Amino acid sequence: AQTVTQSQPEMSVQEAETVTLSCTYDTSESDYYLFWYKQPPSRQMILVIRQEAYKQQNATENRFSVNFQKAAKSFSLKISDSQLGDAAMYFCAYRAAYSGAGSYQLTFGKGTKLSVIP
Amino acid sequence: DARVTQTPRHKVTEMGQEVTMRCQPILGHNTVFWYRQTMMQGLELLAYFRNRAPLDDSGMPKDRFSAEMPDATLATLKIQPSEPRDSAVYFCASGLLPFEQYFGPGTRLTVT
Numbered sequence: 446a447q448t449v450t451q452s453q454p455e456m457s458v459q460e461a462e463t464v465t466l467s468c469t470y471d472t473s474e475s476d477y478y479l480f481w482y483k484q485p486p487s488r489q490m491i492l493v494i495r496q497e498a499y500k501q502q503n504a505t506e507n508r509f510s511v512n513f514q515k516a517a518k519s520f521s522l523k524i525s526d527s528q529l530g531d532a533a534m535y536f537c538a539y540r541a542a543y544s545g546a547g548s549y550q551l552t553f554g555k556g557t558k559l560s561v562i563p
Numbered sequence: 564d565a566r567v568t569q570t571p572r573h574k575v576t577e578m579g580q581e582v583t584m585r586c587q588p589i590l591g592h593n594t595v596f597w598y599r600q601t602m603m604q605g606l607e608l609l610a611y612f613r614n615r616a617p618l619d620d621s622g623m624p625k626d627r628f629s630a631e632m633p634d635a636t637l638a639t640l641k642i643q644p645s646e647p648r649d650s651a652v653y654f655c656a657s658g659l660l661p662f663e664q665y666f667g668p669g670t671r672l673t674v675t
Contacts, residue, residue: 480663488652490666536606542661549594550619551656551664553606 447472449539451554458527459562465512466522466557468537474498476542479513479520480551485533493535496520498542524559532561565589567667569655575673581643584670587636588657595638596664597623597630600652609653612638613660645674 448471458464470479481493496504496513503511508528512521524531537554568587576582588595597609599622610620610630620630627646632638642649652671658664 478663482666488669488671490654490656490669492663492665495663549613549658549660550596550608550611551598551606555605 447474447539447541447552449537449552449554451535451537451557453557454555455558455560457560457562458524458531460527460529462527463523463525464527464559466524466535466537466559468520468522468554470518470520470537470539472518472539472541474541474543478540478542479511480538480540481509481511481522482536482538482553483531483533484536484556485530490536494522527561529561529563532559534558567655567657567665569653569667569670571670572668573671573673575675576645577675578646579644580674581641582645582649582672582674584640584653584655584672586638586640586655586657586667588638588655589665590636592657592659592665594658594660594664595632596656596658597638597640598654598656600654600669601650606654609640642672645672647674650674 450469477498479496483491494506508525510523534556536556538551595612600606609623612632615632629641652669654669655667656664
């Protein structure tokens with residue numbers, strides 16, 4: 446079974462600075478997707494970024510970028526120029542790429558609570 | 564702006580009562596998921612539908628939980644009878660294979 450581990454329960458960053466959230470995962474599959482979701486106090490789960498395992502290039506979305514190390518099974522999220530609105534829980538998630546019963550579910554890590562200090 | 568909608572947003576009920584949560588997936592999406600979020604367990608899958616057919620409900624306590632998708636615009640999650648340990652936030656998510664899932668705002672359930 447796939448597992449996702451976020452080893453940092455809480456982190457903090459100064460406004461305008463850069464912070465990196467860590468995520469490791471375990472899978473025997475060669476093709477899969479990885480995601481970062483943001484959950485602010487409103488509880489809404491918001492997709493931040495997606496990475497396809499077959500792509501070597503790291504995904505980037507504005508101030509958010511990932512460092513995907515497939516051999517190490519590592520998928521970290523870097524937030525540049527942190528803003529107060531970035532304060533939230535961040536969840537790393539894994540999903541298999543191929544069809545099959547249950548294979549499209551997301552497996553989540555336990556989350557990292559990010560605080561942004563003004 | 565297409566969104567997944569869930570009702571109710573909050574529900575407080577007494578132990579033993581029936582609870583029904585509803586979800587309207589994004590039009591055109593062919594997969595629907597129900598997740599439960601608790602402090603102890605985090606986010607865990609309860610049930611999964613593809614083209615309205617249930618494919619995986621192994622995460623659901625079968626004796627009290629049931630999930631259905633009577634039509635393409637409605638998914639339901641029912642708990643009968645409810646117990647205090649069912650208190651959690653229940654999320655519905657929909658997606659169009661093989662792309663990402665979009666989450667609804669969740670239903671916060673409190674069972675006293």
